[in-house]
Each structure stands twice: as structure tokens, then as C-alpha cells.
Amino acid sequence: MFEEVSQILVVDDEAVNLELISAIFIDSPNIVILTARDGVEALEILKNHTPDVIVLDIRMPRMNGIEVLEVLKSDSRTSHIPVVVLSGDDRERKNALKHGANDFIPKPFDAEELKLRVINNLQVKKYQDLVRNINEVLQKELMKKTKELREALELAKEAEYEMVVKFGMISEFRDEETGQHIRRISYYSKLLAQLIGLPESEQNIIFYASPLHDVGKVGIPDNILKKPGPLTPEEFEIMKLHTIIGGRILTSQPKFITLQAGKIIAEQHHEKWDGSGYPYGLKGEEIHIYARIVAVCDVFDAITSDRVYRPAFSIEQAIDIMKKGRESHFDPQLLDIFLNNFDEFLKIRETFKD
Structure with a gap:
């Protein structure tokens, strides 16, 4: 799957699991x-190696998984490495996510699921590295002639958008959506940003960042993500973690504007105007304008598209549903502008059909 060699560090005190x-x-x-029997040994290995993914057990002697996470995420050399935790305890897994873990696998683990999750995180890491490399190239291009720079920037922007779309699609390959959903959200969000008067620079930021809204679904088990019926309260609590996982994946230095905006959107696009959303219960303008825009666009696209648990609603039904959420789910001003310019959004929907 990967042409270059990738390293995975597995940290577990049980030799049979390492094998x-x-x-x-x-x-x-x-x-x-690479293998380590405990946290202390793992940190020694990290002095000489920089793995692409770390698979980390929580319960270990000398230094447990949470303590290892704290060290990893506080060190700039290792903070960007995706960490997949192993634990049979739900509270431990949530605690690990709070301490910076990117994903989790229940113990005892299923071999196929573990392999797929590790490879998913490996893909995410490769895309993150690629984005970093592109930004470094752009900084070097600033030293070149104006004409060459313009051409390089245009090409890089096109490449960046395609990478962001594919980055966003990593989770959708498991959620049975398509890349057209990603593109619709991108164009809907930019149009709504334009209609409310955001400057062109911010319109472009949300255009590039909005496709990353659901990237955290890469960390949600298939039996929940693809469940054909309603989720139980316990399953829904796990589903809600995709916002936090998405934020972890997209954490980056402030100079990476697209990823920073993507982090905000991933974390906040399920917050609601009346404060009843998740994960933080933000209310009104406490929710970032980017997330409020994407919330309107994402809900419209979701309810007018087929899903594994229900068929698509009609346009008329969708408008009805959204009007009912005007001052509870959605920013009322944004929703009014969306509905008053509805024909323009339908043109985008027609352009990027599934």
C-alpha cells in the first residue's frame, strides 16, 4: 500500500500481543x-526512531499508556505521531482520547480491525506529512520570480484542494458516502460565506477546510458507523467522539491555516445554536462562524442524500426540517440567508451529483 517504508511501534507488556x-x-x-514491553522501553526506542504510528496498550507496569501519551504529546518531535490505544475499558479509552490519542481498539482486539485502523492512521499521517511538505515548498517558492510564484501557488492550491478532498474521503470510504458529498460541502460553504459577507480570504479558507469536517469518523467502529438502524445511547456516545478524534487528527502549528480551520470545523460542526449540541455544548456565537456555516450546509446535504439507515428526504421535506431548527440547531441569520438564496445552492447540488 505504501511505496516507502513505514514504521509502527507497538507497546504492550504481553509478549503474545507483540507477536x-x-x-x-x-x-x-x-x-x-518495532516493539516495546512497556512505556519506558518505548521512550528509549523513540530516541533513535520516529515511527509513523504508535499502537499503545494502556495497562502496563513501570509506565502506563496515559503517562506515555502525556510525554508524547508534550514533545514537538513526537506530538504529531498518531497514537492508537488498546484497552478493554470504555473509560480508559475516553481518558486516552482526552490525553491526545487519535484512535482506539477494544481489547481483546480483532486482528483485521486492528490492521485496518492502523493503516487508516498511517494514511492520515502520510497526508499530514504531504501537506507540511507542500507548505515548505511554498515558503521556498517565495524567493522565486513573481510569475513562477503565481504558477506554483495556483498549482499548489489545486493540489492542496484535491488532497484535502481525499483526506476527507478516508472516513467516507467506511461511511459509504462519496467524494461528491465532500465537494458539495466545500462549494456550499464557500457560497454561504460569500453571501454573509466574509472576506474572500476567509471564503477560501472555509472552501479548503470544510471537506475535513467528518475526518474523525476514521476512528469510529464499523458496527456503529454502518449500522442500518438507530444507534443505542451508548453507541451514540461513541459516535460523538468523531468530533474530538477529528480535532486530534487536525491539530497542527498555527501557520497551517487550512488544518487549523479544519480542526475548528471538525470539533464544532455538531454544536447547536441553543447549546444542545456536542462535544462542548457551545451556544450561539460561542460556535465559530466556520462551524456554523458548515452545520447548515452539512445538514442540508445529509438529509437530502441516501444514508445506510434511511433514504433521502425530498427538497421540500429538507426545507421544512431546517426551518424547524432555525433558532435551536442553526444560526437563524445564516439559515435565512441560505433559504433566501436556495436556488444557488441547488445549482451546486446539480453540478456535483452522486
Whole structure:
């Protein structure tokens, strides 16, 4: 799957788990497995190696997984490495996410699920590295002639958008949506930003960042993400974690404007105007304008598209549903502008059909 060699560090105090996880990747010649029996040994390995993903057990002697996470996320050399935690305890998994874990796998783990989750996080890491590299290239291009710079910037922006779309689609390959949903959200969001009078620079930011709204779904188990019926309260609590996971994935330095905006949108696009949303219960203008814009656009696109748990609603039904959420779910001013310019959004929907 990956042309260059990728390293995965597995940290677990049970030798049988280290052997089993190593065996899972034996048919992947471009993946090298490093192993550590506890947190102390893992940190020693990290002095000489920079793995692309860390699989981390929580309960270990000498230094447990939470303590290791605290060290990893406080060090700039390791804070960007995705960490997939192993734990059979729901509270431990939530605590690990709060301490910066990117994903979790229940114990005892399913070998196929573990492999898929690790590879998903490996893909995310590769895309993040690629975005960083592009930004470095752009900084160097600033030293070149104006004409060359313009051409490079245009090409880089096109490449950045395609990468962001594909980055956003990582979770959608599991959620059975399509890249057209990602593109519709992108164009809807930019249009709504334009209609409310945001400057062109911010219109472009939301255009590039909005496709990342659901990237955290990469961390949600398939049996919940693809469930054909209603979720139980317990399953819904896990589903809500995709906002926090998305924020973790997109955490970056402030100079990476697209990723910073994507983090805000990923974390806040399920917040509601009346404060009844998640994950933080933000209310009114406490919710960032980018997230309020994407909330309107995402709900419209979601309810007018087929989902595994229900068929699409008609346009008329969608408008009815959204009007009912005018001062509870949505920023009323944004919703009014959206509905008053509805024909323009329908043109986008027609352009990017599934």
C-alpha cells in the first residue's frame, strides 16, 4: 500500500500481543514493526526512531499508556505521531482520547480491525506529512520570480484542494458516502460565506477546510458507523467522539491555516445554536462562524442524500426540517440567508451529483 517504508511501534507488556500484531503485518513488506514491553522501553526506542504510528496498550507496569501519551504529546518531535490505544475499558479509552490519542481498539482486539485502523492512521499521517511538505515548498517558492510564484501557488492550491478532498474521503470510504458529498460541502460553504459577507480570504479558507469536517469518523467502529438502524445511547456516545478524534487528527502549528480551520470545523460542526449540541455544548456565537456555516450546509446535504439507515428526504421535506431548527440547531441569520438564496445552492447540488 505504501511505496516507502513505514514504521509502527507497538507497546504492550504481553509478549503474545507483540507477536500477534507483528504477525498481522507480516504480509506488508513496506511496514516495519518495532516493539516495546512497556512505556519506558518505548521512550528509549523513540530516541533513535520516529515511527509513523504508535499502537499503545494502556495497562502496563513501570509506565502506563496515559503517562506515555502525556510525554508524547508534550514533545514537538513526537506530538504529531498518531497514537492508537488498546484497552478493554470504555473509560480508559475516553481518558486516552482526552490525553491526545487519535484512535482506539477494544481489547481483546480483532486482528483485521486492528490492521485496518492502523493503516487508516498511517494514511492520515502520510497526508499530514504531504501537506507540511507542500507548505515548505511554498515558503521556498517565495524567493522565486513573481510569475513562477503565481504558477506554483495556483498549482499548489489545486493540489492542496484535491488532497484535502481525499483526506476527507478516508472516513467516507467506511461511511459509504462519496467524494461528491465532500465537494458539495466545500462549494456550499464557500457560497454561504460569500453571501454573509466574509472576506474572500476567509471564503477560501472555509472552501479548503470544510471537506475535513467528518475526518474523525476514521476512528469510529464499523458496527456503529454502518449500522442500518438507530444507534443505542451508548453507541451514540461513541459516535460523538468523531468530533474530538477529528480535532486530534487536525491539530497542527498555527501557520497551517487550512488544518487549523479544519480542526475548528471538525470539533464544532455538531454544536447547536441553543447549546444542545456536542462535544462542548457551545451556544450561539460561542460556535465559530466556520462551524456554523458548515452545520447548515452539512445538514442540508445529509438529509437530502441516501444514508445506510434511511433514504433521502425530498427538497421540500429538507426545507421544512431546517426551518424547524432555525433558532435551536442553526444560526437563524445564516439559515435565512441560505433559504433566501436556495436556488444557488441547488445549482451546486446539480453540478456535483452522486
